[in-house]
Amino acid sequence: MIASDLDGTLLRGDGSLSPRTLRALRTAEEAGAEIVIVTARPPRFVDRLAEATGLVGTAVCSNGALVYDIASRSVVSSQMLSLSVARQVATALAAAVPGVGFALETGNQVFYEPAYRLRLSEDEGAELPVASLAELWLTEAPVTKLLAWTEQLDADTLLAAARPGAGDTVQLTHSGGRGLLEISAPGVTKAGALAMLCAERGIEAADVIAFGDMPNDLTVLAWAGTGYAMANAHPSVLAAVETHARTNEEDGVAQVIEHLFAVRGRG
Incomplete structure (x- = not known):
């Protein structure tokens, strides 16, 4: 293979x-x-x-x-990410990194709140805004990843900032995106x-x-x-x-x- x-x-x-x-x-x-x-x-x-x-x-x-x-x-x-766990991690990360924005990836669409301002041309037509962070957690579609983004930090620094609050509740990583952290279900x-x-x-x-x-x-x-x-x-x-x-x-x-x-x- x-x-x-x-x-x-x-x-x-x-x-x-x-x-x-x-x-x-x-x-x-x-x-x-x-x-x-x-x-x-x-x-x-x-x-x-x-x-x-x-x-x-x-x-x-x-x-x-x-x-x-x-x-x-x-x-x-x-292997989907629990919405309650995503919210818990986002709350901890928002406290550690003021101004960070969040989005939920479902595989078919991306739901994003106002602070998440990263736009990818290849996702045009798949990105759906919600009015507030609170509304993001009302998403009904199964979630593959929680995305966290900030223009203030690079992905490595954001990853390090997220680890203390996330613990073992999720899998944290990044793929080189501009200030973009990718958060999946544990394991x-x-x-x-x-x-x-x-x-x-x-x-x-x-x-x-x-x-x-x-x-x-x-x-x-x-x-x-x-x-x-x-x-x-x-x-x-x-x-x-x-x-x-x-x-x-x-x-x-x-x-x-x-x-x-x-x-x-x-x-």
Whole structure:
């Protein structure tokens, strides 16, 4: 199995999947490897990528909260965040970081309160405002992640500020977003979801090759038999993972796959 993150890893900086990388993935599939996308992104983003590239198979979405079948556009399994726990963590974080804003990610939509001013072009049409923070907790849709954002702090500093108040009630991480913290149900990680998927298929961790670039990838890079940190990865990832691949702009994932399957890449 080849398990790869998307942004900063499989995709180039403009969000595209290069022809070389797409060819490499298809070569691996033809040789019998299963390709699994392992991303912080929600299913709606994976759907758009699949439409543009023809990718099929399975995606671990929302940092492990959802396992998603790309072809049928259906959630295979889920680990949702309790709304009461999300509210508890948000209250503690708001006290530690004045001015922080919050949003709830459901996989299909993002509900956000006024202080959450981060807008992503790829989420246009999926973002739904609520009038106040109090109204955010009235959301009825199942929640995959609580998002916390501030323009005052970088993601690493926000993560450190959140840890004392969160305790073990949630899983905290970030994927390099601008001052953006991602909060999931306790124990939800990319590695956990991928491990369950592999167990169902009879695949050992030793037979998994993983690629990633951000702190939310650390669990899967450590769990897989072989983990590659991209050369453009977050410093903590480069320090924790011994084996490195070329940058995403250089099609680093493709280069590794070409080497493993003894094929020659073309730009």
